[in-house]
Amino acid sequence: MSIAFYKYQGTGNDFVMVDDRNLQFPVSKELIASICHRRFGVGSDGLILLQNAEGYDFRMVYFNADGGEGSMCGNGGRCVVRFANDLGLFKDSTKFIAVDGEHEATVSGDTIRLKMSNVKGVEQYEAYDFMNTGSPHYVTYVDDIHEADVVAVGSEIRYGSVYGPKGGTNVNFVEVIEDNHLSVRTYERGVEDETFSCGTGVTACALSAHIREGWEGPVQVETIGGTLSVEYQTAGEGQFNDIYLIGPAVRVFEGTLNV
Ligand SMILES: N[C@H](CCC[C@H](N)C(=O)O)C(=O)O
Incomplete structure (x- = not known):
């Protein structure tokens, strides 16, 4: 099957981005690792799926370059906010859900301002x-x-x-x-x-x-x-x-x- 992808980078942390609102992406560790591979694939530090989420503008699903589902990714979060903005999902400010919970973000020109999870200790x-x-x-x-x-x-x-x-x-x-x-x-x-x-x-x-x-x-x-x-x-x-x-x-x- 053919899947459209977009490549984003935030301060040189780079990601393959897929609009997965139709939930068609065939998630597997091997496939994601091969896409992220810098010789055999597109090449990136990780892959992010943008999915629908009730009550939010979108869901961010992040995988590390080894294909494993990762914890939160701050630069990936900023990149997926830019992607959602490019897709027209919001204008200036957004609320989305990721593996560590809810995030708010704003876009102003080149700059993405992403609210991170509270630090408890x-x-x-x-x-x-x-x-x-x-x-x-x-x-x-x-x-x-x-x-x-x-x-x-x-x-x-x-x-x-x-x-x-x-x-x-x-x-x-x-x-x-x-x-x-x-x-x-x-x-x-x-x-x-x-x-x-x-x-x-x-x-x-x-x-x-x-x-x-x-x-x-x-x-x-x-x-x-x-x-x-x-x-x-x-x-x-x-x-x-x-x-x-x-x-x-x-x-x-x-x-x-x-x-
Ligand atoms: N590059 C990411 C971190 C990914 C976290 C990942 N390496 C893990 O702990 O599973 C960031 O900008 O925050």
């Missing part, structure tokens, strides 16, 4: 912070982000004895540039590689830095693929509400999958 250790921003994130600090061995150290932690048995974690490396300004590189589980940007990861790093540095925010975050901004309200120790991930998301090309 941050585990703090000497060497790192750990929290769930829709996906699990390990946040560790380095002096020079360019020197970080993201894949080697990231995969060690992702598969290690603490997080490996719990389903793994994404691993973020943070360099503090100045007040309210970070540089972040991320090893993503499910992609099992460094990606150019990770939205839920960038969010976790901004909140971690708020706790460690006492900043007021918003926090600007540099990634390999561009700049994101994170706004938030504090809501008690290690708790945050009204978290927004803000940045660009664009359609790159479209085509047909023969599956």
